[in-house]
Amino acid sequence: MRDGNRALGKHGEDIAARFLSRKGYRIIGRNVRMFLGEIDIVAVKKRETIFVEVKTRRPSSFGPPHLAITWEKKRTLIRCALCYLKMKGIEDRACRIDVISIELDDSGRHIKNIEHFENAV
Secondary structure, three states: OOHHHHHHHHHHHHHHHHHHHHOOOEEEEEEEEEOOEEEEEEEEEOOEEEEEEEEEEOOOOOOOHHHHOOHHHHHHHHHHHHHHHHHHOOOOOOEEEEEEEEEEOOOOOOEEEEEEEOOOO
16 A cells, blocks of 8 residues: 555544544554554444444545445455454344545545445445
């Protein structure tokens, strides 16, 4: 991944973490890596574990950021979530996978739109 894309992704994840915190979520992990892939954000709300994929874009003709999630990425997210639950010994806990889609202005500093899709995967 190019450094510009990496910085944009990190900026989006920072925005998403603040957004979720304001909505009452407790962030318990960021950029959780495992052999299968990575989970951008792991949060808890009302005893439910939430795995969050964050997609961030500047204005482009490629459409909304959340549409960039392929079926392969969905499969990886599911596998990573199941692996995380097993590693933590909380397989019986309620969970879901959300997507946060962030569109920034041309400068990449200001949010034009943010959407939270609960139970997206």
